[in-house]
Amino acid sequence: MRWNPNVGSSGRRSGVSDGTFRLFTTLGWLVVIGSAFVLGYQLAYHDADNALLEVQQLKTDRHELRESLLAAQERIAGLERAQSIDREAKRLAQAQLEKLQNDRHEYAKQVSALERLIREGGGGVVQVQEFELWETKQPNEFGYRFTVAQLIPEFGQASGHVRLRVEGKTAQGEPFSRTAAQLEGSEPGAHRMKFEFFQHFSGRLHLADGMQPQTLMVEIEPAVKNLISSSRIYAWEPEAWQSEVEAGLESGPELE
Numbered sequence: 001m002r003w004n005p006n007v008g009s010s011g012r013r014s015g016v017s018d019g020t021f022r023l024f025t026t027l028g029w030l031v032v033i034g035s036a037f038v039l040g041y042q043l044a045y046h047d048a049d050n051a052l053l054e055v056q057q058l059k060t061d062r063h064e065l066r067e068s069l070l071a072a073q074e075r076i077a078g079l080e081r082a083q084s085i086d087r088e089a090k091r092l093a094q095a096q097l098e099k100l101q102n103d104r105h106e107y108a109k110q111v112s113a114l115e116r117l118i119r120e121g122g123g124g125v126v127q128v129q130e131f132e133l134w135e136t137k138q139p140n141e142f143g144y145r146f147t148v149a150q151l152i153p154e155f156g157q158a159s160g161h162v163r164l165r166v167e168g169k170t171a172q173g174e175p176f177s178r179t180a181a182q183l184e185g186s187e188p189g190a191h192r193m194k195f196e197f198f199q200h201f202s203g204r205l206h207l208a209d210g211m212q213p214q215t216l217m218v219e220i221e222p223a224v225k226n227l228i229s230s231s232r233i234y235a236w237e238p239e240a241w242q243s244e245v246e247a248g249l250e251s252g253p254e255l256e
Helices: 005-119
Strands: 124-135 141-150 158-169 175-179 191-195 198-206 212-222 230-235
Touching: 005 230, 124 212, 124 230, 141 158, 141 191, 141 212, 158 198, 191 198
Parallel strands: none
Antiparallel strands: 124 141, 141 198, 158 175, 158 191, 158 212, 212 230
C-alpha cells in the first residue's frame, strides 16, 4: 500500500481546527460567565448602595417626624396652658366684677341711708370697714375681724348688736341662711357694740360638713334712737390659714 501525504496533512489540519474552535468556544463562555458575574456584582453593589441610601433617608424622615411630633406636643401644651390662663383670668375677672357689684350695692345703701337721715331730721349711721376672713387650722373653721365706724362723728355714742350671717347652699343644693349663733362651734354668737367713733370686732365661724358658703353678711342692730340699722354683704373668699398672732385675733369685752 502506498502512502499518500495529502491524507495525513488534511487530518492534522482538521484536528487543529477542532481544537482551536473548542478553545475559543471555552474562552467565549468564560468571558460570558465572567461578564455576567461582574455585571451581577455591580448590580448587587448598586442595589446595596440604594438600600443604604433608602435606610438613611428613612432615618432622616423618622427624625424629622419625631421633631414635628415634639413640636406639635409643645404647641398643644402651650394651648392648654393658654386655655388654663384664660379660665383663671375669666374667674378673676368674674370675682372682681362681683366685688365691684357688691361695693356699688353697699355705696347705694349708704347713700339711701344718708338720704333717710336727712329726711328724718337727723340721726346717725355706722359702717363696716376692713373686713377680713381666713381659714384656721381647724377643719371648717374660719377666723374674721372687722371695724365698725361712725359715718357721722358728731352723732355721739352708738350702741347695739352686730351679728354675722352666712348664706349659701348645702351639699344637696338647698339654700341656707344661718347666723353665727345658729352655727354650732362659732363664737361669739353676737357682738355687743358700744363706741363713739369706731370699734374692732373679731371671732370665729364654724360650718357644718357639706355647707358651701357664698356670702357673709354683717348686720347692725342699733339700740340707740336715731341710729339707723344697716348691713353689709361680702363674698365668701377666705384667705389661707394664718396664726392668731398674725391675724390679731383676740377676744374683748364687746363679745357676748
